[in-house]
Each structure stands twice: as C-alpha cells, then as structure tokens.
Amino acid sequence: MALFAALILTLLPVAAVTDTDQAVADVRSRAEQVHQIIAEALQRGRAMERLTDLCTRAPHRLAGSPGYMAAAEWGRQIMEEDGFDNVRFEWTDAPRWERGSVGRVALVEPASHQAELPMLALGGTIATPEHGLTAEVVVVDSLAEAAELGVSARGKIVLFNGPLDRARVDTFSAYGGAVGQRVGGAQAAAKVGAVAALVRSMTTRIDDVPHTGGMRYAADVPKIPTAAISTLAAEKIAALIAAGEKVVLHFNQNCRTMPDAPNPNVVGDWLGHERPDEIIVVGGHLDCWDVGQGAHDDGGGCCQALEAVRLLKTLGLHPRRTLRVVLFANEENGLAGGRAYVAHHEDELDKHVLALESDSGVFTPRGFTTDANPAARAILDAIAELLAHAGAGRMTTGHGGADVGPLAASGTVLVGYDPDPHRYFDLHHSARDTLAAVNEREINLGAGVIAALIWIVADLEQTLPRNPGG
Amino acid sequence: MALFAALILTLLPVAAVTDTDQAVADVRSRAEQVHQIIAEALQRGRAMERLTDLCTRAPHRLAGSPGYMAAAEWGRQIMEEDGFDNVRFEWTDAPRWERGSVGRVALVEPASHQAELPMLALGGTIATPEHGLTAEVVVVDSLAEAAELGVSARGKIVLFNGPLDRARVDTFSAYGGAVGQRVGGAQAAAKVGAVAALVRSMTTRIDDVPHTGGMRYAADVPKIPTAAISTLAAEKIAALIAAGEKVVLHFNQNCRTMPDAPNPNVVGDWLGHERPDEIIVVGGHLDCWDVGQGAHDDGGGCCQALEAVRLLKTLGLHPRRTLRVVLFANEENGLAGGRAYVAHHEDELDKHVLALESDSGVFTPRGFTTDANPAARAILDAIAELLAHAGAGRMTTGHGGADVGPLAASGTVLVGYDPDPHRYFDLHHSARDTLAAVNEREINLGAGVIAALIWIVADLEQTLPRNPGG
Numbered sequence: 001m002a003l004f005a006a007l008i009l010t011l012l013p014v015a016a017v018t019d020t021d022q023a024v025a026d027v028r029s030r031a032e033q034v035h036q037i038i039a040e041a042l043q044r045g046r047a048m049e050r051l052t053d054l055c056t057r058a059p060h061r062l063a064g065s066p067g068y069m070a071a072a073e074w075g076r077q078i079m080e081e082d083g084f085d086n087v088r089f090e091w092t093d094a095p096r097w098e099r100g101s102v103g104r105v106a107l108v109e110p111a112s113h114q115a116e117l118p119m120l121a122l123g124g125t126i127a128t129p130e131h132g133l134t135a136e137v138v139v140v141d142s143l144a145e146a147a148e149l150g151v152s153a154r155g156k157i158v159l160f161n162g163p164l165d166r167a168r169v170d171t172f173s174a175y176g177g178a179v180g181q182r183v184g185g186a187q188a189a190a191k192v193g194a195v196a197a198l199v200r201s202m203t204t205r206i207d208d209v210p211h212t213g214g215m216r217y218a219a220d221v222p223k224i225p226t227a228a229i230s231t232l233a234a235e236k237i238a239a240l241i242a243a244g245e246k247v248v249l250h251f252n253q254n255c256r257t258m259p260d261a262p263n264p265n266v267v268g269d270w271l272g273h274e275r276p277d278e279i280i281v282v283g284g285h286l287d288c289w290d291v292g293q294g295a296h297d298d299g300g301g302c303c304q305a306l307e308a309v310r311l312l313k314t315l316g317l318h319p320r321r322t323l324r325v326v327l328f329a330n331e332e333n334g335l336a337g338g339r340a341y342v343a344h345h346e347d348e349l350d351k352h353v354l355a356l357e358s359d360s361g362v363f364t365p366r367g368f369t370t371d372a373n374p375a376a377r378a379i380l381d382a383i384a385e386l387l388a389h390a391g392a393g394r395m396t397t398g399h400g401g402a403d404v405g406p407l408a409a410s411g412t413v414l415v416g417y418d419p420d421p422h423r424y425f426d427l428h429h430s431a432r433d434t435l436a437a438v439n440e441r442e443i444n445l446g447a448g449v450i451a452a453l454i455w456i457v458a459d460l461e462q463t464l465p466r467n468p469g470g
Numbered sequence: 471m472a473l474f475a476a477l478i479l480t481l482l483p484v485a486a487v488t489d490t491d492q493a494v495a496d497v498r499s500r501a502e503q504v505h506q507i508i509a510e511a512l513q514r515g516r517a518m519e520r521l522t523d524l525c526t527r528a529p530h531r532l533a534g535s536p537g538y539m540a541a542a543e544w545g546r547q548i549m550e551e552d553g554f555d556n557v558r559f560e561w562t563d564a565p566r567w568e569r570g571s572v573g574r575v576a577l578v579e580p581a582s583h584q585a586e587l588p589m590l591a592l593g594g595t596i597a598t599p600e601h602g603l604t605a606e607v608v609v610v611d612s613l614a615e616a617a618e619l620g621v622s623a624r625g626k627i628v629l630f631n632g633p634l635d636r637a638r639v640d641t642f643s644a645y646g647g648a649v650g651q652r653v654g655g656a657q658a659a660a661k662v663g664a665v666a667a668l669v670r671s672m673t674t675r676i677d678d679v680p681h682t683g684g685m686r687y688a689a690d691v692p693k694i695p696t697a698a699i700s701t702l703a704a705e706k707i708a709a710l711i712a713a714g715e716k717v718v719l720h721f722n723q724n725c726r727t728m729p730d731a732p733n734p735n736v737v738g739d740w741l742g743h744e745r746p747d748e749i750i751v752v753g754g755h756l757d758c759w760d761v762g763q764g765a766h767d768d769g770g771g772c773c774q775a776l777e778a779v780r781l782l783k784t785l786g787l788h789p790r791r792t793l794r795v796v797l798f799a800n801e802e803n804g805l806a807g808g809r810a811y812v813a814h815h816e817d818e819l820d821k822h823v824l825a826l827e828s829d830s831g832v833f834t835p836r837g838f839t840t841d842a843n844p845a846a847r848a849i850l851d852a853i854a855e856l857l858a859h860a861g862a863g864r865m866t867t868g869h870g871g872a873d874v875g876p877l878a879a880s881g882t883v884l885v886g887y888d889p890d891p892h893r894y895f896d897l898h899h900s901a902r903d904t905l906a907a908v909n910e911r912e913i914n915l916g917a918g919v920i921a922a923l924i925w926i927v928a929d930l931e932q933t934l935p936r937n938p939g940g
Contacts, residue, residue: 166512167509168512171911420890445892
C-alpha cells in the first residue's frame with residue numbers, strides 16, 4: 001500500500017483541475033452535438049445552393065464594381081432571410097480598378113514562333129501606351145535576379161518565370177515562395193529601367209490558363225504596366241531564349257484606376273443568449289476577381305460562414321455568445337474591408353473571442369490553422385479531436401486569413417479553415433474558379449465543421465482565453 | 471534505489487527488442503526516401519498522362535469487349551516501355567454482356583406527368599420483351615420491403631428507392647447500405663411476381679444522371695429485366711405515388727449476354743535484387759463500365775500501380791523483393807480476374823507478402839485500409855506515420871479491394887488505397903467518370919504514397935509477417 005501511494009505521488013502530475021481542463025471536458029461532452037451538426041450539413045446543407053445563387057447573380061465582384069454591390073445586397077438579403085440580428089452594411093472606401101477592353105501579349109520575334117499568348121492584366125496595373133509597346137524580353141526567376149540585371153534590362157520587358165514548387169505537398173507554401181514576383185515584379189523591373197513586367201501565372205499547373213492577382217507600385221519607383229501570362233507561354237519564351245533566340249513581344253492593355261468607391265462589409269449577428277457582448281466572428285471575403293465566378297475564392301467561404309450559422313439555427317443550437325458573420329469587402333486588392341472592420345468595432349475589440357475565416361478554397365476539410373495561445377490551443381485541439389471522424393482533425397499553427405488579420409493586434413484568437421490544398425492553385429484567380437469546380441458535399445462538410453467549431457467556442461461555459469497583447 | 475528499481479520493474483514492459491521493433495526502426499530510417507518519392511511524384515509524375523492515354527484510346531473497357539482488349543494491350547506496352555520483367559497476359563474467361571441499342575424508361579401515367587426518365591440498364595440484366603413492357607409501379611425502400619409486397623406486386627414494376635445515407639461522412643458505408651437493392655432487386659421483385667425491377671441510382675447526388683452497376687440472378691428465380699433510373703426520377707415517381715397517383719411506366723431495353731470471352735490479367739514484375747521469390751502485388755482493375763471513361767473506376771488505380779513502380783525505377787530505388795503490377799480483368803461484373811490470379815499463382819501464394827489495390831477513386835490520399843495481423847500492422851502503422859506529411863497518415867482496419875480479395879485466404883496481407891471519399895459516388899458507374907473529374911496532383915500524390923508503401927515493404931530487411939490461415 002505504501003509502495004502504491006509512492007507510485008502515485010511519484011508519477012502523477014499535480015491533480016488540480018485547471019480552467020483549461022474544465023473547458024476541455026466541456027468540449028469533450030459535445031461529441032453528440034458535433035455529429036448532429038455534421039450530419040445536418042451533409043444531409044440538408046445549403047451552402048452549394050447559396051453559392052450557386054451568388055455566383056449566378058454576381059459572378060464578378062471586384063472592389064468598386066457594380067457586381068460587388070449586387071453581391072453585398074445579396075448577402076444582406078440572405079442574412080435577413082436567415083433571421084440574423086442587426087443586419088447592416090459597414091462602409092469603407094475601396095479601390096476601383098478596371099481591366100479594360102484590351103489585353104494582349106503577342107510573340108512577334110522570332111517570326112517562326114509568332115503567337116498570341118494567354119494573358120491577364122494584374123489588378124492595379126497601369127495601361128500600356130495607347131497602341132501597346134513592343135520590346136525584347138529578358139527572363140529571370142526571382143526579384144533578386146531582376147535586380148542583378150542592371151542596365152541590360154533597360155528598355156526591355158522583364159519576364160518573371162520562377163515557378164511554384166510543385167514538389168511541395170502544401171501548395172500554399174509553394175505559392176508563398178513565388179508570389180512575390182507578381183506583387184513586386186513591376187517595381188523590381190522598373191528599378192532596372194524595364195518598360196514592362198510580365199509574370200508567369202501563379203499556378204501549380206503547366207497549361208494555357210492565365211491567373212491574375214494583385215500587384216503594388218512604390219511611390220518612388222516609376223510605374224510600368226504588368227500582366228500575367230500562362231505557365232506554358234512563360235516556359236515557351238524561356239526555352240526560346242535559352243536556345244539563343246532573341247524574343248520580342250507586343251504588349252497592349254488599357255486598364256485604368258478610378259477614384260475610390262464606397263463599398264460595405266456585410267455584417268449580421270446572432271446574439272448570444274447569455275453573453276451577447278462576447279463575439280465570435282466567422283467570415284470570408286465577398287469581393288473577387290473579374291474572371292471566373294470567384295466560387296472558391298471566396299464566394300464559397302462566405303457561403304460557408306452564412307451556412308455555419310444557419311445550421312446552428314436550424315438545429316436550435318443557440319449559443320451563449322454572439323455569432324457574427326462578416327462578408328468582407330476588398331480583400332483581393334487592398335484589404336480595406338478587414339481594416340474597416342477593426343475601425344468600426346474599436347470599442348468592442350476586447351470582447352472579440354475568436355475570428356474564423358474560410359479563404360483557402362471550399363474543398364474537403366482537413367482541419368484548421370490558428371495563432372491561439374497555449375490555453376486556447378488546448379481547447380481548440382480538443383475540438384479538433386471531435387472533428388477527426390469528419391476528416392478535419394488537424395489543428396496546426398498558422399494564420400487565420402487576410403481579412404481577420406487586422407484583428408490579431410487586439411488579442412482576438414484567429415482561426416483559418418484548412419481544406420485539402422491540391423486543386424486550389426489550378427483555379428485561383430482564373431477563369432477556372434467557377435461553380436463547376438465546387439463539390440456540394442465538400443462545401444457542406446466544410447460548413448459543418450466550421451459550425452461545430454464556432455458553436456463550441458461560442459457556447460463553452462469558460463470564455464476562450466484571448467491572446468496576449470490585446 | 472530499491473524503490474526506483476521496483477518502479478521500473480512494475481511499470482515498464484520487458485525491454486527485449488523484438489523483430490517488430492527492429493522492422494519499425496527500419497521503416498523509420500526511411501523518411502528521407504519517402505520525401506524523395508513524394509516530391510518526384512508531385513513534380514514529374516506521369517499517372518495523369520498515362521490515364522489520359524488509356525481513357526482516350528479505350529474509354530469503354532467492359533469485360534469481353536474489344537475495348538478491354540485494347541486496354542490490355544495498352545497496359546502490356548506501358549509495362550514494356552517502363553522496363554518491367556516477365557510482362558505477360560494471364561488469361562481467364564470473362565462474361566460478355568452488352569447494353570444494346572435500346573434503353574428507355576418513360577413515365578406514361580399520370581398523363582400530366584409524362585416524361586422520359588434518365589436510365590441505364592444494369593450489367594447482366596436481360597432485355598425486356600421486344601417492344602418493351604408497360605406496367606404500374608410500386609415503390610419500396612429495401613429488399614425486405616419488396617418481400618413484404620406479396621401478391622400486390624404481381625404484374626408490376628418494383629422501384630427500389632432506398633437512398634444512400636448522405637449524412638454519413640464515409641460514402642462507401644452509405645453505398646454499402648444501399649447497393650443490395652441494385653444487386654438483388656431483380657431477384658426480390660421476381661419472387662413476388664413483378665415483371666421488372668428499377669433501382670434508384672447508387673449516388674449521393676440528387677440529380678438526373680443514372681448510374682449503372684452489377685446485378686445477379688439466382689438459378690431458382692425467374693429472370694426479369696432491371697435498370698437504374700436517376701435519383702430525381704426515382705423521387706418523382708415516389709412523390710406521385712405518395713400523393714395517391716397511379717404511376718405507369720414503359721420500360722424497354724435490348725441488352726444481351728453472349729458466351730464468355732477470353733480476357734487477360736496484364737502482369738509485369740520488377741524482380742527483387744535479393745529475394746525475388748517474395749512478391750508484393752500492386753494493382754487495380756482494367757475493365758470498366760461502358761459509360762464515361764472509367765477514369766476513377768478504375769483506370770486511375772491501374773495508372774497509380776504502374777506509376778508507383780515507375781517512380782521507384784526512376785529514383786533507382788530497387789527493392790530486395792519483387793514488385794508485381796497486376797491490371798485485373800472483369801472486376802465490375804464477375805471478378806474472374808481476381809480469381810484467375812490466385813489460380814495462376816497457386817504455387818507461389820505462400821511467397822505473396824502483400825497485395826495493394828487502388829479502387830476507391832484517385833482522389834487526394836488520406837491513407838490506407840488493411841487486414842494486417844498485429845505484427846504486420848505495427849510496421850504498416852509506422853509507414854503511415856511517414857506519410858502523414860502528405861496527408862496520408864491514416865491506417866485503418868478494412869479490406870484491400872475486390873480483385874486482391876481472393877488472395878486473403880492465402881495469408882497475403884491486403885492493403886487498400888483510401889482516398890478522400892466525397893466525390894466518388896457523384897461519378898461512380900456513370901457518364902461523369904471521365905478524365906475531367908481527375909486532378910493531376912491528386913492522382914500523382916496517390917501514386918507517390920503507394921510507391922512509398924510498397925517500396926518500404928519490398929525493401930525491409932525483415933519480411934512483413936503474413937496473416938494466419940495462409
């Protein structure tokens with residue numbers, strides 16, 4: 001008996017039950033609710049139906065466009081239909097850039113290889129001169145290589161041809177390793193005297209579909225026009241140059257930037273029945289590029305956020321705390337919506353418990369990423385365990401999403417929906433991002449696991465511990 | 471010190487290093503090889519290219535058809551091209567059923583709802599009378615309900631309308647819960663005097679795409695014609711009857727069964743450099759239904775098996791044991807290929823270490839299923855840990871696959887490729903099962919994790935322990 005007691009004292013940690021232990025036990029008591037939510041999502045989920053409606057009514061939703069306003073009104077009406085509280089527009093100024101009617105990159109030399117090359121102007125770029133420009137191409141694989149070109153780039157078109165690393169399982173890290181060329185290529189090329197910058201499309205596919213996306217000018221660097229060309233087109237140019245050919249392109253586009261336009265975030269609450277001042281945000285961004293339908297990026301994320309709350313309402317799972325859906329404006333070319341949310345809610349930021357964004361495509365869920373502190377992370381890990389049967393048991397350290405990013409400074413715990421990554425960069429920012437690329441079970445299951453996570457966080461007896469620095 | 475010793479004796483298991491421990495350590499030493507295989511698969515994998523070739527040359531590959539022979543010769547040529555040893559056809563007799571030129575289900579009463587209903591005859595069914603049959607419909611949700619119809623079914627068409635349970639995360643278990651109606655519906659309906667059996671398509675979607683599949687007659691029960699109709703058509707009929715309407719259908723098809731035809735399994739080895747008599751089988755089935763292109767079911771699985779070995783050859787990873795690719799004949803309507811493999815290799819079945827099949831679609835890998843004994847399972851679990859970074863870290867208890875199933879009795883450990891299940895029954899056995907539904911990264915990553923698993927099992931110093939009963 002003495003030996004047994006000694007064993008216990010030696011081997012067990014101090015048995016005091018902490019707040020975290022209690023919260024984890026609270027989470028674990030909710031397995032049946034989680035199964036119920038996920039079954040409802042798969043059986044009768046409406047995320048695909050809503051996304052079909054959105055993408056049909058407003059396929060092009062770039063900031064400042066009439067399409068964005070159509071989408072915002074659509075979102076407001078859905079929130080009303082679903083019985084949200086305090087449905088409102090929260091306004092911000094958003095940039096207004098238009099692609100224009102002309103977009104052309106043509107290979108003119110060597111004469112034996114003349115061809116039109118699939119292209120899309122990058123969001124924010126200036127136009128070329130009115131009838132286009134014609135110049136020799138120089139190819140680099142990175143911003144650093146462009147800087148090294150020196151005077152040899154003067155008067156030329158710089159083609160940034162650094163590929164996404166297809167060998168990586170995580171396509172997002174492959175994108176992260178290459179996208180600097182798209183964002184900063186025009187600056188880097190202008191610094192060495194180039195007249196234009198082209199960039200290989202940011203996709204894991206080798207094909208002829210061009211992918212657009214945002215770019216930035218710097219105040220102290222001349223602005224030069226820039227566009228993406230397809231991966232096959234980029235590889236063709238690079239191969240010709242590697243074979244010793246002089247390659248000359250004609251480049252013509254008439255994009256323009258107009259004065260900012262007022263655009264709203266669309267916000268609706270489901271007030272908590274016990275602690276309505278404590279807020280859990282769930283959202284996506286409602287704007288999208290002006291090609292395809294923004295189905296995965298990010299109409300699908302918006303519909304999952306709406307659907308997550310609708311599922312809980314349907315099941316009568318009314319949480320203690322307030323659930324707030326935010327459909328953010330202007331993620332793609334400015335992030336005005338994410339910043340405006342923080343400005344509009346400055347007086348209640350310390351009551352923001354968690355903000356979850358779905359903006360990585362609406363493919364089969366694998367889990368979530370989060371920046372949570374250790375105590376909150378233990379609770380989120382326990383929630384992930386309950387989602388493992390749905391294939392969504394992975395909780396990893398990472399970001400929440402671009403739109404909820406500005407909430408980090410307030411101490412709000414951020415969570416990002418983390419789906420299967422393999423198809424996303426096939427279609428991201430391209431004409432391929434359409435309803436046809438979305439699967440009903442996948443988007444609905446994703447909405448279900450999001451609903452389960454926000455339900456538990458919003459209904460736990462203990463409030464999820466906020467991050468330091470808030 | 472005495473207490474400490476007592477603690478150790480009390481708490482630790484005997485520390486002898488077992489064969490299994492050594493094998494697990496051997497597995498764990500191979501993490502770098504696994505990363506190398508998976509990176510090669512994603513970067514330069516050829517599974518999609520090969521599948522495109524197969525599905526373009528031989529989209530319809532039903533047992534006994536010219537298309538099957540085209541596919542078999544394609545497989546033989548690929549094995550030769552990739553430098554396999556002992557490439558050969560291993561012959562079996564396979565059933566030869568043809569859909570025919572006529573296939574029609576039409577709603578004729580109530581007159582206000584007349585419509586053509588999307589349908590596909592089930593594989594193996596007899597024809598209707600030459601000009602079709604016209605009869606009232608009675609609806610049931612299961613085989614048991616059909617048996618209870620008694621004389622009320624006499625002269626009628628029985629519609630089996632039991633749905634797949636969409637609420638289940640695992641679509642394969644949903645399919646398993648419903649498919650008995652397709653396989654046994656004609657028998658059950660004939661027993662109560664019906665003139666035909668129709669079955670709701672075995673899909674998780676509610677749409678107008680019919681899904682075919684195998685069915686069986688019994689020797690002592692009259693044969694009646696049978697077909698699948700779309701889920702929407704089945705629900706429409708059921709709704710009309712539930713509303714009190716009498717529903718009459720016209721049903722016409724001219725399918726026929728001809729004498730068996732010789733069909734080969736296509737077999738090729740990569741002989742092991744140290745123990746060539748020990749064999750690891752990897753395969754899929756080369757036959758498919760005569761609609762769509764059999765891209766996921768199971769051209770994709772065949773191409774993953776071929777690709778897994780090609781990857782290892784490309785990387786110079788030549789294992790101790792023999793890797794054998796088998797492209798099986800006649801899975802869809804008979805399993806003659808799986809049975810013939812066992813008959814052809816009777817004298818070396820005790821040297822079969824493991825047989826892996828990919829026949830659940832070529833979607834993103836989640837892991838594998840297996841029937842392995844505990845010692846073998848510990849080794850497979852350690853392999854799964856190495857695959858977790860690729861999202862394929864799940865090893866669960868289950869079957870290997872229909873074609874490798876007959877090997878179970880020999881004690882061969884069976885493993886099944888276990889991909890994401892959500893899209894499979896959208897397209898299974900339907901016109902939707904085409905190349906357009908296959909993603910290049912997904913099929914290649916699957917080939918990579920299969921390659922990693924068979925590489926390790928084939929190259930371990932210790933032979934994977936066989937199952938009892940062999």
